[in-house]
Amino acid sequence: MSVTTAPPAAEPIPVRGKGLEPRTGGWFVRIAVLVIVVIWMIPTAGVLITSFRPEALVDTTGWWTALAHPFETSQWTLENYRLALDTGGFASAFLNSLAVAIPATVIPIAIAAFAAYAFSWMEFRGRYLMFIAVVGLLVVPLQMALIPILRLYNEGAIVANYYVFPDLDLNGTFLGVWLAHTAFGLPLAIYLLRNYIGSLPSSIIESARIDGADHFTIFWRLIIPLSVPALAAFAIFQFLWVWNDLLVAYVFLGGSRETRVLTLALQGLVGREGENWHLLTAAAFISMALPLLVFFSLQKYFVRGLTAGAVKG
Amino acid sequence: MAEIVLDHVSKVYGAEGPSAVSDLNIAIEDGEFIVLVGPSGCGKTTALRMVAGLESITEGTITIGERVVNAVPPKERDIAMVFQNYALYPHMTVYDNMAFGLKLRKLAKDEIDRRVREAAKILGLEEFLDRKPKALSGGQRQRVAMGRAIVREPKAFLMDEPLSNLDAKLRVQMRSEIARIQHELSTTTLYVTHDQVEAMTMGDRVAVIRKGVLQQVDSPQFLYDHPENLFVAGFIGSPAMNMVEATLARSNGSSTIEFGGYRLAVPDDVFASRPALKAYEGKQVIVGIRPEDMEDASLVPDAPADRRLSSGVMLREALGADVLVHFMIKAPAVITEDTKELAGDVGQEAIEAAEKGAIAGESEFLARLNPRTEAQKGQPIDLVVDVNRLHFFDPETGQGIYEDGTEPGEPRSA
Numbered sequence: 195m196s197v198t199t200a201p202p203a204a205e206p207i208p209v210r211g212k213g214l215e216p217r218t219g220g221w222f223v224r225i226a227v228l229v230i231v232v233i234w235m236i237p238t239a240g241v242l243i244t245s246f247r248p249e250a251l252v253d254t255t256g257w258w259t260a261l262a263h264p265f266e267t268s269q270w271t272l273e274n275y276r277l278a279l280d281t282g283g284f285a286s287a288f289l290n291s292l293a294v295a296i297p298a299t300v301i302p303i304a305i306a307a308f309a310a311y312a313f314s315w316m317e318f319r320g321r322y323l324m325f326i327a328v329v330g331l332l333v334v335p336l337q338m339a340l341i342p343i344l345r346l347y348n349e350g351a352i353v354a355n356y357y358v359f360p361d362l363d364l365n366g367t368f369l370g371v372w373l374a375h376t377a378f379g380l381p382l383a384i385y386l387l388r389n390y391i392g393s394l395p396s397s398i399i400e401s402a403r404i405d406g407a408d409h410f411t412i413f414w415r416l417i418i419p420l421s422v423p424a425l426a427a428f429a430i431f432q433f434l435w436v437w438n439d440l441l442v443a444y445v446f447l448g449g450s451r452e453t454r455v456l457t458l459a460l461q462g463l464v465g466r467e468g469e470n471w472h473l474l475t476a477a478a479f480i481s482m483a484l485p486l487l488v489f490f491s492l493q494k495y496f497v498r499g500l501t502a503g504a505v506k507g
Numbered sequence: 508m509a510e511i512v513l514d515h516v517s518k519v520y521g522a523e524g525p526s527a528v529s530d531l532n533i534a535i536e537d538g539e540f541i542v543l544v545g546p547s548g549c550g551k552t553t554a555l556r557m558v559a560g561l562e563s564i565t566e567g568t569i570t571i572g573e574r575v576v577n578a579v580p581p582k583e584r585d586i587a588m589v590f591q592n593y594a595l596y597p598h599m600t601v602y603d604n605m606a607f608g609l610k611l612r613k614l615a616k617d618e619i620d621r622r623v624r625e626a627a628k629i630l631g632l633e634e635f636l637d638r639k640p641k642a643l644s645g646g647q648r649q650r651v652a653m654g655r656a657i658v659r660e661p662k663a664f665l666m667d668e669p670l671s672n673l674d675a676k677l678r679v680q681m682r683s684e685i686a687r688i689q690h691e692l693s694t695t696t697l698y699v700t701h702d703q704v705e706a707m708t709m710g711d712r713v714a715v716i717r718k719g720v721l722q723q724v725d726s727p728q729f730l731y732d733h734p735e736n737l738f739v740a741g742f743i744g745s746p747a748m749n750m751v752e753a754t755l756a757r758s759n760g761s762s763t764i765e766f767g768g769y770r771l772a773v774p775d776d777v778f779a780s781r782p783a784l785k786a787y788e789g790k791q792v793i794v795g796i797r798p799e800d801m802e803d804a805s806l807v808p809d810a811p812a813d814r815r816l817s818s819g820v821m822l823r824e825a826l827g828a829d830v831l832v833h834f835m836i837k838a839p840a841v842i843t844e845d846t847k848e849l850a851g852d853v854g855q856e857a858i859e860a861a862e863k864g865a866i867a868g869e870s871e872f873l874a875r876l877n878p879r880t881e882a883q884k885g886q887p888i889d890l891v892v893d894v895n896r897l898h899f900f901d902p903e904t905g906q907g908i909y910e911d912g913t914e915p916g917e918p919r920s921a
């Protein structure tokens with residue numbers, strides 16, 4: 195993950211003077227990294243600046259012209275945000291997105307943590323094969339599953355005159371979209387969490403068993419507290435994925451004004467008023483605000499959690 | 508507190524895999540401190556884990572306090588285990604680490620508090636009770652692991668190389684501390700180590716294991732003085748016993764052993780304590796000489812000629828209290844499965860060096876001399892051997908030659 199280059203392991207012992215100072219990345223590397231960061235951030239900066247400019251200026255001049263005299267207050271406005279929140283219906287879409295994203299993050303994590311523990315620390319027949327099967331599901335594109343799941347939601351599934359999945363009429367409900375996101379998220383969740391939980395030192399778990407703990411106690415008292423970095427890392431993944439998802443929400447929740455999520459509202463804005471850049475940029479930033487907050491508040495877990503499975507410690 | 512009996516215990520991995528432990532019989536008395544010792548991979552840890560219930564038992568029975576525990580899960584065996592890497596719960600304080608097992612057993616709060624504080628007092632951990640394990644030094648973590656076992660007041664302590672992660676000085680200190688605590692609590696203890704010094708200093712009895720097979724169980728001194736076979740002889744004692752193939756000869760009413768042009772007298776006392784040796788007269792035997800049973804001849808001026816070896820000093824290592832002297836003997840080194848495994852524990856180079864020596868008809872000897880010796884590297888040296896303390900082994904079986912009733916070449920029944 196780290197961008198700076200690590201010094202080569204076997205450095206020849208410096209003879210005199212030269213090379214005694216610790217090796218840093220070097221100017222070339224630093225400049226290269228800086229250039230990459232700046233290039234990647236330019237579009238986002240453009241969107242941010244545009245979202246604060248009045249409509250007339252947005253339509254006539256480029257956003258970078260605002261940088262020429264940044265302290266001229268007449269070229270800045272909050273009107274775009276007010277319009278997007280009120281008339282664009284972004285406030286309710288924001289709440290809908292939250293209502294989808296939070297349960298769709300919590301449910302798969304809860305299930306995956308149990309599964310990961312079982313795959314790592316409980317002995318049962320076919321454990322390895324079942325794990326392979328779950329990981330194998332990672333390659334199934336979710337688009338392939340949309341129609342079958344829709345039919346399942348609408349009609350249930352009948353095998354030999356028995357309902358194996360009852361007709362719950364889940365289409366268009368929040369529960370339906372939670373279940374869909376849970377199902378699509380589980381393979382990766384189980385895979386990531388099993389790798390982490392499986393790498394916890396076995397002697398800790400054995401010690402707890404001798405101390406008198408059963409599986410349930412070991413799971414809640416040891417595994418969960420020790421797996422916080424991995425759980426947090428996956429939570430960020432899943433939350434961002436669900437938050438930014440358009441397809442699954444559109445298929446299972448629909449595009450009506452009452453149930454639509456942020457991404458759908460944003461898309462509607464493009465379709466209807468493709469020229470309204472001032473509104474689009476403000477709306478985009480509204481939809482970005484929460485993920486940014488989540489990411490920056492949990493970023494230390496994000497970096498640590500991804501590498502945690504690779505090297506113990 | 509209870510006795511632990513391992514009765515014909517075997518462990519086989521997989522359907523036809525190698526057996527990690529075969530036919531192990533040990534009866535540990537109530538309150539006894541038994542050390543399982545052997546080179547790495549000899550099955551000693553597997554044996555311990557079977558007693559703990561972390562490993563299933565393929566054959567035989569394990570009894571803890573008259574209850575057969577083969578099918579009893581670890582938490583119901585009422586034992587406590589100390590792991591090599593301590594296995595502390597990293598997210599809990601020292602207090603909670605020790606209290607964890609008691610809370611799970613639903614003890615009253617004030618009883619838990621009393622036991623934890625008492626254990627902390629015994630171990631000198633009182634000021635660290637609120638710390639997390641990562642804020643402790645290695646020695647303190649080791650104490651916490653001990654404390655977690657003590658507070659449980661279990662029937663037995665099981666310890667799996669608990670000192671191997673400590674530095675040398677701390678290890679010596681903790682060694683005596685564990686022995687002291689065990690003595691005070693008189694809790695039955697099964698202790699696994701690969702370090703024969705730990706085994707000798709801590710155990711009431713020591714069980715030497717090789718490739719899953721028990722070689723000998725006895726008090727440390729008895730193991731040292733009467734090793735059952737070449738493996739025990741080579742494993743117990745540091746530096747290791749010197750071994751060489753020799754011929755036992757008898758002429759004019761007195762016996763000698765001859766090897767590499769040397770001739771050492773074998774006094775009648777030796778035959779008296781080893782009646783079986785009589786049958787080997789005129790035959791090959793393996794003679795073992797402990798490094799400490801040799802002395803610089805210049806410090807023992809009146810030693811008779813038939814107790815002396817002369818050679819040249821290859822290497823001199825001064826340890827302060829004594830001086831180790833390496834020298835070559837022109838007799839083939841003993842190469843058996845036992846000695847190979849002992850050398851293998853040191854490293855592949857040690858096996859090769861021993862094999863090369865065997866082909867060249869040379870073996871390296873080591874003597875532990877009084878520091879007043881003036882032996883210098885490259886100088887010739889005369890050594891006096893305490894011939895009353897020679898060890899004899901059958902060259903075919905590698906078994907020690909002691910009592911009567913065993914024919915040469917036939918393994919003694921234990």
